[in-house]
Amino acid sequence: MSSVASATGGRLVIEGLRKRFGAVQALDGVSFEVRAGEIFGFLGSNGAGKTTTMRIVLGFLQADEGTITWDGRPAHAWPRRTWGYMPEERGLYLRMPVLEQLVFFAALYGMPRRQAQAEALEWLARFRIAEYADRKAETLSKGNQQKVQYIAMILHGPQVLIMDEPFTGLDPVNAAQLREALLELRDQGRTIVFSTHQLSTAEELCDSVAIIDHGRLVIAGPTRDVRRSTGNQVVRVATDGGADAEWLGALPGVTVTRRGADYTELRVAAGGNPQSVLRAAVERGRDVLRFEVAAPSLEEVFVERVGALVSEDHSLAAPVGAR
Amino acid sequence: MSNLANILTVARREYQVRIRTRSFLVGTALLILSVVAIAMAPIIVQAISGSGAQRVAVWAGAPDIGGSPAATLDSLLNAPTGGGTIAGGQVPTGNFSVRTVTDLDAARRSVDKGDDTAVLAINRGASGDLAFTLYTNESSTGRVAQLIKQAVSAVVIADRFARLNVAPADQARVFAPADFSVAWADPARTEATQSSADQGASYFLGFGMTILIFMMIILYGQWVAASVVEEKSSRVMEVILNAATPFQLLTGKVAGVGAVALTQYLAILAAGLVALAAQGPVAGLLLGAGTAASSLPQGLTPGLLGLLVVYGVLGFLLYAVLFAGAGSLVSRQEDVNQVVTPMTLVATAGYMVGVYSATGLLDIRAGWLTILGQVPFLSPFLMLSRVTSGQAAAWEVPLSIVLMAITLVACLWLAARLYAVGVLLYGQRPSARTIWRLLRHGM
Numbered sequence: 112m113s114s115v116a117s118a119t120g121g122r123l124v125i126e127g128l129r130k131r132f133g134a135v136q137a138l139d140g141v142s143f144e145v146r147a148g149e150i151f152g153f154l155g156s157n158g159a160g161k162t163t164t165m166r167i168v169l170g171f172l173q174a175d176e177g178t179i180t181w182d183g184r185p186a187h188a189w190p191r192r193t194w195g196y197m198p199e200e201r202g203l204y205l206r207m208p209v210l211e212q213l214v215f216f217a218a219l220y221g222m223p224r225r226q227a228q229a230e231a232l233e234w235l236a237r238f239r240i241a242e243y244a245d246r247k248a249e250t251l252s253k254g255n256q257q258k259v260q261y262i263a264m265i266l267h268g269p270q271v272l273i274m275d276e277p278f279t280g281l282d283p284v285n286a287a288q289l290r291e292a293l294l295e296l297r298d299q300g301r302t303i304v305f306s307t308h309q310l311s312t313a314e315e316l317c318d319s320v321a322i323i324d325h326g327r328l329v330i331a332g333p334t335r336d337v338r339r340s341t342g343n344q345v346v347r348v349a350t351d352g353g354a355d356a357e358w359l360g361a362l363p364g365v366t367v368t369r370r371g372a373d374y375t376e377l378r379v380a381a382g383g384n385p386q387s388v389l390r391a392a393v394e395r396g397r398d399v400l401r402f403e404v405a406a407p408s409l410e411e412v413f414v415e416r417v418g419a420l421v422s423e424d425h426s427l428a429a430p431v432g433a434r
Numbered sequence: 435m436s437n438l439a440n441i442l443t444v445a446r447r448e449y450q451v452r453i454r455t456r457s458f459l460v461g462t463a464l465l466i467l468s469v470v471a472i473a474m475a476p477i478i479v480q481a482i483s484g485s486g487a488q489r490v491a492v493w494a495g496a497p498d499i500g501g502s503p504a505a506t507l508d509s510l511l512n513a514p515t516g517g518g519t520i521a522g523g524q525v526p527t528g529n530f531s532v533r534t535v536t537d538l539d540a541a542r543r544s545v546d547k548g549d550d551t552a553v554l555a556i557n558r559g560a561s562g563d564l565a566f567t568l569y570t571n572e573s574s575t576g577r578v579a580q581l582i583k584q585a586v587s588a589v590v591i592a593d594r595f596a597r598l599n600v601a602p603a604d605q606a607r608v609f610a611p612a613d614f615s616v617a618w619a620d621p622a623r624t625e626a627t628q629s630s631a632d633q634g635a636s637y638f639l640g641f642g643m644t645i646l647i648f649m650m651i652i653l654y655g656q657w658v659a660a661s662v663v664e665e666k667s668s669r670v671m672e673v674i675l676n677a678a679t680p681f682q683l684l685t686g687k688v689a690g691v692g693a694v695a696l697t698q699y700l701a702i703l704a705a706g707l708v709a710l711a712a713q714g715p716v717a718g719l720l721l722g723a724g725t726a727a728s729s730l731p732q733g734l735t736p737g738l739l740g741l742l743v744v745y746g747v748l749g750f751l752l753y754a755v756l757f758a759g760a761g762s763l764v765s766r767q768e769d770v771n772q773v774v775t776p777m778t779l780v781a782t783a784g785y786m787v788g789v790y791s792a793t794g795l796l797d798i799r800a801g802w803l804t805i806l807g808q809v810p811f812l813s814p815f816l817m818l819s820r821v822t823s824g825q826a827a828a829w830e831v832p833l834s835i836v837l838m839a840i841t842l843v844a845c846l847w848l849a850a851r852l853y854a855v856g857v858l859l860y861g862q863r864p865s866a867r868t869i870w871r872l873l874r875h876g877m
Contacts, residue, residue: 219443
């Protein structure tokens with residue numbers, strides 16, 4: 112999944128960004144790299160600095176310090192049509208017909224109107240909302256407005272797509288459609304950066320991620336590496352004896368993180384050996400029905416490095432916590 | 435290059451969307467209707483009130499009245515405008531038809547029915563002087579009664595001369611007008627003095643053009659601000675900000691709304707011209723042939739129209755860019771009025787001074803008005819009335835235009851900077867200090 116990178120060799124390099132708003136240091140030295148052709152997840156709590164970073168990358172805001180380059184050239188030196196942007200708060204002209212505003216957006220990027228119109232119609236048909244082309248945006252359902260917003264981002268054919276919380280507020284069906292669409296864009300060779308605080312979505316989609324907290328970069332890199340970064344390992348165990356959590360919790364260097372109905376999840380601290388858990392089970396004379404060693408989820412990494420994620424989309428699977 | 439393309443794209447969207455709105459269509463239709471109505475009103479009123487001329491009948495109850503009362507009344511009531519006024523000051527308008535009747539009762543009935551305006555009965559009283567009774571349905575102090583009251587004094591005097599056996603030629607010499615002229619108090623002024631009618635026309639022109647400019651600036655300026663806030667509140671701003679610079683968005687919007695304003699004014703102007711051209715034929719149709727048609731307002735020359743356009747466009751741009759910059763600071767329509775108050779106040783002050791000086795409530799020759807006329811934010815309201823009243827020195831117009839153009843560039847820079855920081859500001863209306871900090875350091 113992560114090997115699509117550098118198909119073109121280009122990189123979006125963000126280096127040493129600092130930005131202060133009055134008394135608030137919004138960004139305090141943020142650096143990371145996005146390889147061309149990958150899906151990159153930008154993770155953090157509300158107010159961590161995700162939107163500010165994206166706005167600086169797009170040139171809406173000036174950084175106090177730091178540089179941004181795409182494929183070796185400063186980001187601002189690239190034509191505007193290089194970039195596609197979907198802000199967190201969806202924005203459409205509510206009283207303007209759908210097709211007309213799509214053509215307007217594309218025309219601002221320098222796309223010929225005729226071509227923009229033809230391609231917009233294709234997109235609308237693809238999303239099964241062609242019959243709304245001449246309706247005012249305000250008459251569309253929220254889900255359909257999302258689709259129009261999405262078309263507005265990609266109609267001009269940008270190389271780099273920057274999306275601020277694209278999954279927030281989507282119902283499961285639309286979220287699945289968006290996931291499909293992003294994978295398809297990646298397969299076309301486009302580079303996608305999106306922010307989210309839905310860590311499971313990021314884990315599922317992203318080739319690389321960066322975690323940001325209070326304006327500071329916590330960690331960045333390929334998703335696999337980030338998940339392994341704490342040195343902890345996750346073990347899922349089920350035995351025929353039941354009540355596994357009782358004795359597993361007593362093992363040294365092991366913390367029970369989830370008491371599932373059919374298995375128990377443990378965290379084995381860095382340096383510990385997951386095989387010791389298996390041995391302990393066998394020594395107790397139990398039949399092992401399930402034994403699985405995995406890297407921690409992004410959520411576990413996040414909690415360990417940053418603390419609990421404060422957000423409305425927070426997963427219900429909260430850690431039990433250390434005993 | 436792409437700068438201009440994007441400005442045009444933004445302006446085009448603004449124009450297309452605005453021109454389709456119901457408020458624009460209804461507003462323009464109402465304005466056109468009112469222009470046509472104003473142009474046609476005098477004709478329609480005349481047509482409704484019966485005939486064009488005020489019909490006055492004269493009935494002589496004494497056989498030996500000196501001179502010809504009907505002819506005297508006719509010439510006095512229909513004296514040309516601006517000519518000798520009848521003692522007492524009422525200026526006749528020359529729209530009376532006077533005739534002699536022999537049947538007083540029939541004449542009174544015809545007044546009662548509304549066919550005639552009045553019947554003047556002339557009798558000889560006990561003292562030997564003539565006595566007059568005016569039979570009319572109008573008020574005893576109305577315009578017709580007042581004019582006839584002034585006119586009959588001439589009939590009485592003619593009758594007295596006749597009884598004293600003064601020859602008609604001698605009578606004419608007695609009534610010959612005195613040699614009287616008016617000159618400027620200032621010896622340096624050599625141009626002709628204005629008649630009150632000319633002065634009225636120039637007041638009217640200066641006043642009318644000032645109102646037009648004020649309306650354009652306030653109405654369309656607020657439209658610009660509202661349009662900026664609409665983009666912010668719908669959050670479409672961030673979407674287009676990725677494609678276009680704040681400067682392109684700002685200038686495109688101002689240009690688009692300005693084009694809408696020009697469209698509306700041209701529609702009204704066209705309607706006005708058509709109505710003026712139609713006045714003659716319509717009057718002929720409704721009132722019968724030979725009725726005088728009115729023409730363009732006196733004193734409205736092409737040069738003056740050109741100045742109206744220059745001051746109107748520059749004034750609009752000057753205010754509109756500031757309206758846009760201010761509008762970018764708030765994110766809800768309810769807050770727009772508050773944030774544009776400084777501009778509205780200055781424009782209103784300029785408008786008041788302009789109208790007062792155009793209508794003579796302020797002495798337009800005052801030196802401080804010359805200075806105020808050069809203040810770029812006030813020039814659009816002051817200079818046109820200075821020009822129509824002939825008070826503007828030769829340097830005043832070009833200097834004020836140059837100053838406005840320079841200020842426009844400065845305002846555009848300031849507004850674009852405000853806009854660049856303002857479009858990303860959401861939530862509370864920023865304080866003056868915040869704005870100042872953002873302007874200095876950027877965002």
